[in-house]
Amino acid sequence: MSDVIFRSDVTVELVRANASDQDVLFAARVSTQGEQSLEAATANKDAETDKRDRGLINYLMRDRHGSPFEHNSMTFYVQAPIFVFREFMRHRI
Known part of the structure; x- marks a missing residue:
């Protein structure tokens, strides 16, 4: 592991x-x-x-x-801690 x-x-x-x-x-x-x-x-x-x-x-x-x-549109590559990413996905547009 x-x-x-x-x-x-x-x-x-x-x-x-x-x-x-x-x-x-x-x-x-x-x-x-x-x-x-x-x-x-x-x-x-x-x-x-x-x-x-x-x-x-x-x-x-x-x-x-x-x-x-x-x-307009933009594509981002994001690396973040899981708790930050969960909030990011929750509030995305």
Whole structure:
């Protein structure tokens, strides 16, 4: 039988990320501007559009409108003590 190894540290590594501001902006605008394609939503970029996009993301964060941010995904490799990992899995999204 192998010895039990206790650990108190946590290791977290980002394996993959599929996240862009355009995905968040598209998700936020679908409910207000109606259905459109991502290509149509990102067309005609200029300084004014960039300013408006930054303003919308700041608004979403400030007022805690989190659902548009759920359209991004990330995969993590996690090593942690079992009691930490159980809580992690219990509260994951």
